[in-house]
Amino acid sequence: MLENVSLRPYNTFGIDVNARYFKECLNLEELRELLPFLRQNAFVVSGGGSNLLFTKDFPGLFLKNNLRGIREIERSNREVIIEAGAGENWHEFVLYCVEKGFGGIENLSLIPGCVGASPMQNIGAYGVEIKDTFEYLDALEIATGELKRFNLDDCAFGYRESVFKRALKNQYIICSVAFRLSLHPTLNTSYGVIEAELAKMNVLEPTLKDVSNAVIRIRQSKLPDPQHLGNAGSFFKNPVVEAEVLANIATNYPKVPSYPASDGMVKLAAGWLIEQAGWKGKKMGAVGVHELQALVLVNFGGARGSEVFELSQRIVDDVEATFGVRLEREVNIF
Ligand SMILES: Cc1cc2nc3c(=O)[nH]c(=O)nc-3n(C[C@H](O)[C@H](O)[C@H](O)COP(=O)(O)OP(=O)(O)OC[C@H]3O[C@@H](n4cnc5c(N)ncnc54)[C@H](O)[C@@H]3O)c2cc1C
Structure with missing residues (x-):
């Protein structure tokens, strides 16, 4: 275990804080050896x-989960179940599946991060979430050292939600995740931007690879690359509100965008609310709101995490004062 390690290379915001302890684990045995320590100390996987x-500096253990490996578990004429280690890079895993002709996660191309985190908030983009192809995950229970299997229903997936963010927070380390992918995929290009991008690419009969490429092109044109500009993608979740809240906003803002959600609720676009409140492209010292994407907060260089947090708080307060809607952070704050 290392001590007093800078986390700057380990967070895409590029915030320079120290972790009191640091350990990278390559296999299950290494994780198991750490369990007594995890039971006594603060940690982040x-x-x-x-x-x-x-x-601020993290007073506990920063545990980089680097369990690797991709394997085929089962195959029928129609489907294949593929399991990947938590430390596999998500985008490389998507490309691996696309190359093999396994369909279902191509719309999730270029989402940063690793496979093990994908169930944490049920990652999603362009009309697809991992819950749509999720088969199971195996996770190490910190209290008992047992490896437990979670099926779809056990995970309580929702919009950027899972049981691991709520009732089971900090109780499990996800070790591998399996997906049920299609050998004869139906492509999901219903998000208009994908169709428009395929048209720009002169693709008439798209393949999995074409859809993946279209998503990559769209994302590259819209989202800042953390290698060049520190950020963590969408900082806030899109708020899900009662229809009455939408109606109130619409009296002053008739063009307010909204999408149907479950149980008669409606989803608002957090980026639109932030933009209308005047924050898009605003800079506050070393931090700011991205000029193209109001949902993305950025570190222009050398920012402290507390500055990013303060900016996010000002946005939350302002949006609430303007629209009566309280934004919730998607990013995990430590
Ligand atoms: C430019 C950009 C674009 C993005 N676009 C999207 C998008 O389109 N859709 C989307 O959903 N997200 C998006 N994100 C957010 C992010 O990429 C995802 O949430 C991703 O799944 C995080 O993976 P990670 O490995 O980096 O997780 P980390 O940031 O390392 O961890 C995230 C959370 O998961 C926990 N965790 C991580 N691994 C494990 C594990 N093995 N076991 C238990 N807990 C674990 C951590 O403790 C933490 O709470 C974007 C981020 C960026 C920077």
Whole structure:
């Protein structure tokens, strides 16, 4: 175990804080050896650090989960079950599946981070979430050292939600995740932007690879690359509100975008609310709101995590004062 390690290379915001302890684990045995320590100390399990914000030095153990390996578990004429180690890079895993002709996660191309974190918030993009192809995950229970299997229903997946963020928070280390993918995929291009991008690419009969490429092109044109500009993607979740809240907003803002959600609720676009409140492209010292994507907060260089957090708080307060809607952070704050 290392001590007093800078986490700057381990979070895509590029925030320079120290972790009191640091350990990278390559296999289950190494994870098991750490369990007594984890039972006594604060810790954070991490993959790619693309959904974390450190507002101060971390007083516990930063555990980089680097369990690797991709294997085929089962195959029928129609489907294949593929299991990947938690430390596999998500985008490389998607490309691996696309190359093999396994369909279902191509719309999730280029999402940063690792496979092990993908169930944490049920990652999603362009009309697809991992819950749509999720088969099971295996996770190490910190209290008992047992490896437990979680099926779809056990995970309580929702919009950027799972049981691992709620009732079972900090109780399990996800070690591998399996997906049921199609050998004869139906492509999901219903998100208009994908169709428009395929048209720009002159693709008339798209393949899995074409859809993946279209998503990559769209994302590259819209989202800042953390290698060049520190960020953690969408900082806030899109709020899900009662229809009455939408109606109130619409009296002053008739063009407010909204999408149907479950139980008669409606989903609002957090980026739109932030933009209307005047925050898009705003800079506050070394931090700011991205000029193209109001949902993305950025570190222009040398920012402290607390500055990013303060900016996010000002946005939360302002959006609430303007629209009566309280934004919830998607990024995990430490
Ligand atoms: C440019 C950019 C674009 C993004 N676009 C999207 C998007 O389109 N859709 C989307 O859903 N997300 C998006 N994200 C957010 C992020 O990529 C995802 O949340 C991703 O799954 C995080 O993976 P990670 O390995 O980096 O997790 P980390 O940031 O390392 O960890 C995230 C959380 O998961 C926990 N965790 C990680 N690994 C494990 C494990 N093995 N066991 C238990 N807990 C674990 C951590 O403790 C933490 O709470 C984006 C981020 C960036 C920077």
